[in-house]
Amino acid sequence: MIKVSPSILSADYLNLQDDIAKVEKDAELLHIDVMDGSFVPAISYGPNWVKQIKKISNLELDVHLMVVNPERFVDEFADKGADIIGVHVEATPHIHRALQMIKNKGVKAEVVINPGTPVESIKPLLYMVDQVLVMTVNPGFGGQKFLPETVKKIKQLDDIKKAEGYDFDIEIDGGVNNETVKKAADAGATVAVAGSYVFGADDPASRVKALKDATK
Ligand SMILES: O=C(CO)[C@@H](O)[C@H](O)COP(=O)(O)O
Numbered sequence: 001m002i003k004v005s006p007s008i009l010s011a012d013y014l015n016l017q018d019d020i021a022k023v024e025k026d027a028e029l030l031h032i033d034v035m036d037g038s039f040v041p042a043i044s045y046g047p048n049w050v051k052q053i054k055k056i057s058n059l060e061l062d063v064h065l066m067v068v069n070p071e072r073f074v075d076e077f078a079d080k081g082a083d084i085i086g087v088h089v090e091a092t093p094h095i096h097r098a099l100q101m102i103k104n105k106g107v108k109a110e111v112v113i114n115p116g117t118p119v120e121s122i123k124p125l126l127y128m129v130d131q132v133l134v135m136t137v138n139p140g141f142g143g144q145k146f147l148p149e150t151v152k153k154i155k156q157l158d159d160i161k162k163a164e165g166y167d168f169d170i171e172i173d174g175g176v177n178n179e180t181v182k183k184a185a186d187a188g189a190t191v192a193v194a195g196s197y198v199f200g201a202d203d204p205a206s207r208v209k210a211l212k213d214a215t216k
């Protein structure tokens with residue numbers, strides 16, 4: 001059964017504590033999308049959101065950095081309470097250093113690839129990561145459609161994981177619902193981020209459960 005990481009990007013910011021409480025019991029992680037208006041067009045929120053959310057949630061805080069040169073912010077997000085920090089391979093010439101910095105803070109290190117980026121580009125990093133995030137949409141916005149061509153990259157990663165004996169999680173992010181999650185989980189995905197599917201519903205907890213039921 002897949003682990004679920006509801007994305008607060010689609011939550012009600014004025015009632016964020018209530019929305020988080022709705023998924024607290026059924027989800028394992030909470031996904032926090034940090035956007036800088038440069039790596040991606042939108043601007044979202046920063047380290048102090050992580051600090052505040054840490055006070056009200058026991059979920060594993062899964063911070064997805066969509067920022068240029070993310071190594072500038074790794075220490076601060078770790079100090080504010082991130083449990084997982086994801087850095088895009090496309091966002092820095094120093095991806096290995098960025099991952100080392102995350103690990104040095106005692107935080108789980110995640111490398112992220114966009115739909116247009118091949119799995120080959122992160123092969124040298126797979127020995128050191130706790131999680132790989134395969135973007136299933138182009139990053140920057142919630143509510144986009146799942147790109148089916150990303151499924152073969154999930155399978156490719158899962159094959160490498162088995163062949164090499166690695167134990168990283170494979171996370172998917174973008175356009176996840178009760179149908180797309182099944183295709184990804186069959187290919188090897190172990191963690192699903194879902195924003196609009198979960199928080200766009202009247203009963204977010206039932207949507208978390210539906211993602212799990214679909215991958216039983
Ligand atoms: O990183 C991102 C978008 O760039 C995501 O985490 C979104 O928050 C996913 O939203 P949905 O596609 O599930 O609505």
Ligand SMILES: [Fe+2]
Nearest residue numbers: 033064173193
């Ligand atoms: Fe994300």
